[in-house]
Amino acid sequence: MNTWLMKSEPDECGIDDFVAAPDTPIRWDGVRNYQARNFMQQMQLGDQVFLYHSSCKDIGIAGLIRVCRTAYPDPTQFDPESHYHDARSTQDKPRWQAVDLVLEKKFAALLPLEILKQLPELADCPLVKKGNRLSVMPISTTEAAAILAASKE
DNA sequence: GCCAACGTTGGC
DNA sequence: GCCAACGTTGGC
Secondary structure, eight states: OOEEEEEEOHHHHOHHHHHHSTTSOEEEOOOOOHHHHHHHHHOOTTOEEEEEEOSSSSOEEEEEEEEEEEEEEOGGGGOTTSTTOOTTOOSSSOOOEEEEEEEEEEEEEEEEHHHHTTOGGGTTOGGGSTTOOOSEEEEOHHHHHHHHHHHTO
């Protein structure tokens, strides 16, 4: 099993959206970056995902979610009404992928970016690197253990 | 709201 | 294939 981290603005899709419907899969769509997409395609059923809240008041890791459906064509790319519409996509050759996720657990307290930056195990993680915009990234076993220890979960 | 850093686009 | 211009991300 692999571990990942995904960024989201909590206004858009945050941990509380997963808490509100704990048994309902939420489709993670709208990813429009090739590197992030390629990681999504590598996700396997049951993989753990740290959910990171970005561009908001309380920035940091809010909890864990889990992959309950592996990559499939992101329907929003075909929808002219959608903000994520991509005219270059066709049904035969979709450019973008979505996965479905469900709640694993919400952390008792948000693990702030400030703390994440202090963890030596995360020094090489794109998450804490200045200017990094990657929204889906793999998390190593060592990194995952450090995050969980710091979260006291 | 600002702005640095980045990925993507498109002209050449 | 290069690279300037542009739009977006995301912390502060």
